[in-house]
Amino acid sequence: MKSKDVASTHIAVEQIVRTQWGRVLAALIAQFRDFDLAEDALQDALLAALSSWPKNGLPNSPAAWLLTTAKRRAIDRLRRLKTASDKQGELQAIADMAQDCEHTDDDMGDNDSGIADERLRLMFTCCHPALPESSKVALTLKSVTGMTTAEIARAFLVSEETMAQRIVRAKRKIKAANIPYAVPSEDNLEERLHSVLSVIYLIYNEGYSATHGEELIRKDLCTEAMRLTEVLLELMPNEREVLGLLSLLLLHTSRHDARCSINGKLITLEQQDRTLWDRELIKRGVSLLINTLTNSSCKGKVGAYQIQAAISAAHAAAATYEQTNWREISMLYSKLYEYQPTPVVMLNGAVALSFAHGAEAGLAAIKQLEDEGSLTRYQPFYAAKADMLCRTGRVDEAIVYYRQAVELSKNATERKYLSQKLDRLSESLERDRK
Amino acid sequence: MQYMLLIYAADDAGPKPGTPEFEQVMKGYYEFTSEVQNAGAFVAGQPLQGTNTASTVRVRNGKSEITDGPFAETREVLGGYYLIDVDNLDDALEWAAKIPTSGYGSIEVRPIMELPS
Numbered sequence: 001m002k003s004k005d006v007a008s009t010h011i012a013v014e015q016i017v018r019t020q021w022g023r024v025l026a027a028l029i030a031q032f033r034d035f036d037l038a039e040d041a042l043q044d045a046l047l048a049a050l051s052s053w054p055k056n057g058l059p060n061s062p063a064a065w066l067l068t069t070a071k072r073r074a075i076d077r078l079r080r081l082k083t084a085s086d087k088q089g090e091l092q093a094i095a096d097m098a099q100d101c102e103h104t105d106d107d108m109g110d111n112d113s114g115i116a117d118e119r120l121r122l123m124f125t126c127c128h129p130a131l132p133e134s135s136k137v138a139l140t141l142k143s144v145t146g147m148t149t150a151e152i153a154r155a156f157l158v159s160e161e162t163m164a165q166r167i168v169r170a171k172r173k174i175k176a177a178n179i180p181y182a183v184p185s186e187d188n189l190e191e192r193l194h195s196v197l198s199v200i201y202l203i204y205n206e207g208y209s210a211t212h213g214e215e216l217i218r219k220d221l222c223t224e225a226m227r228l229t230e231v232l233l234e235l236m237p238n239e240r241e242v243l244g245l246l247s248l249l250l251l252h253t254s255r256h257d258a259r260c261s262i263n264g265k266l267i268t269l270e271q272q273d274r275t276l277w278d279r280e281l282i283k284r285g286v287s288l289l290i291n292t293l294t295n296s297s298c299k300g301k302v303g304a305y306q307i308q309a310a311i312s313a314a315h316a317a318a319a320t321y322e323q324t325n326w327r328e329i330s331m332l333y334s335k336l337y338e339y340q341p342t343p344v345v346m347l348n349g350a351v352a353l354s355f356a357h358g359a360e361a362g363l364a365a366i367k368q369l370e371d372e373g374s375l376t377r378y379q380p381f382y383a384a385k386a387d388m389l390c391r392t393g394r395v396d397e398a399i400v401y402y403r404q405a406v407e408l409s410k411n412a413t414e415r416k417y418l419s420q421k422l423d424r425l426s427e428s429l430e431r432d433r434k
Numbered sequence: 435m436q437y438m439l440l441i442y443a444a445d446d447a448g449p450k451p452g453t454p455e456f457e458q459v460m461k462g463y464y465e466f467t468s469e470v471q472n473a474g475a476f477v478a479g480q481p482l483q484g485t486n487t488a489s490t491v492r493v494r495n496g497k498s499e500i501t502d503g504p505f506a507e508t509r510e511v512l513g514g515y516y517l518i519d520v521d522n523l524d525d526a527l528e529w530a531a532k533i534p535t536s537g538y539g540s541i542e543v544r545p546i547m548e549l550p551s
Contacts, residue, residue: 130523177545178435180522
């Protein structure tokens with residue numbers, strides 16, 4: 001075995017894991033109804049590939065080879081397990097399964113057209129509303145994208161142990177409560193699809209506005225979220241909210257380069273160099289959205305992701321910040337509030353309103369939020385109110401709110417940005433007093 | 435697979451006995467029970483008397499300690515249960531959402547642990 005072959009096999013295996021993991025794992029879970037068994041068997045198959053492929057060359061369809069090998073390994077594992085517990089009936093069932101496996105898969109990886117795509121079932125199971133939020137995210141990344149537990153832990157800045165626990169907890173509940181491995185029925189589809197989309201959006205957001213740590217954008221998470229959306233779209237083409245989410249993510253991603261300066265500073269929409277926006281991504285995002293809203297063959301209703309994409313598209317259409325169509329954006333936010341009646345949406349709507357109809361109108365709109373005390377720990381609330389106060393000339397009040405915004409910020413670059421604003425404002429106040 | 439649907443509600447939640455709304459809830463329960471039975475999913479189900487009739491037993495150092503009232507003082511109390519036999523959690527959740535009390539209380543859905551025979 002030449003070392004070059006070994007190295008190239010490693011690269012090939014890595015590549016296959018990145019692109020085929022979810023597909024193969026989903027097929028295994030569909031057959032064996034057991035996440036752990038499927039995963040262990042697939043790991044076994046990967047090890048087998050590392051020793052077999054350098055000798056025998058890459059199979060035509062590495063994915064089919066892995067699936068067949070993994071199935072055999074899974075059956076071996078089951079056999080060992082059941083022989084120990086000595087249950088005749090179950091042993092017979094395994095023998096039947098093994099025979100099935102021989103008949104259907106004796107090609108050992110000639111083509112992958114035979115792998116039924118079960119990823120949709122996998123995604124709906126991983127994002128089942130009966131699982132805790134943090135587990136859904138972890139399990140989806142682990143199962144569908146093939147990220148390792150260590151990689152996911154790093155991306156979310158928690159220890160590997162914590163992340164492993166979240167995954168174990170989710171798998172345990174799937175098994176114990178018998179969460180079905182199925183695409184939900186038509187009656188529940190809308191609600192359950194929403195659960196899947198929100199998990200993907202959560203992954204993207206954690207990447208886009210990393211809440212913790214030094215790095216402002218964690219591109220690996222953004223990339224995985226985009227990939228997940230594209231897989232979902234492949235499986236559910238024409239579904240309006242899936243199209244809406246992909247459009248939204250494309251538009252967000254178009255601003256990555258403009259959003260973060262070379263030395264890692266956050267650049268707000270107002271200050272971004274719009275020539276750095278990726279026009280190609282904007283074009284794709286906008287045309288996807290227009291198609292979604294106008295094409296009658298699309299299924300599903302207008303929803304929060306399409307409206308958010310429309311807001312993002314409105315920003316993308318403005319050549320300068322001053323030319324932003326705030327009236328349109330303000331209207332879109334009121335529409336969004338119908339679907340997502342959250343304090344954060346109300347806050348963003350108030351900011352748009354303040355630009356469309358003046359800072360006083362914005363301040364009036366956020367008064368309710370402050371009275372309710374629903375965003376008392378939310379940094380953007382203080383930054384937004386500070387800005388509105390500043391624009392109405394109440395600089396000393398603005399300083400109080402900026403100070404609170406700085407205190408609440410958990411992201412280093414964001415804090416730096418807010419501190420600078422605060423310093424400039426304090427200086428100008430000093431000058432005025434002198 | 436069997437699931438226990440535990441019906442919780444605050445004592446003062448929901449319509450009061452004697453009101454037409456209460457009759458409506460009772461009718462809802464009657465209909466729900468027949469629906470579960472007709473679907474072949476019914477294993478057992480009963481309402482419980484109020485928590486003011488509850489007694490709690492703890493055995494400590496071989497001695498029974500008996501106290502008045504439920505184990506924990508919480509706002510929502512267990513008011514009844516259904517034991518159903520269905521394919522999976524989604525089916526169980528669907529039944530749970532049809533229990534009249536789900537409209538003002540909450541239904542906890544727990545899989546039954548199967549002991550090795």
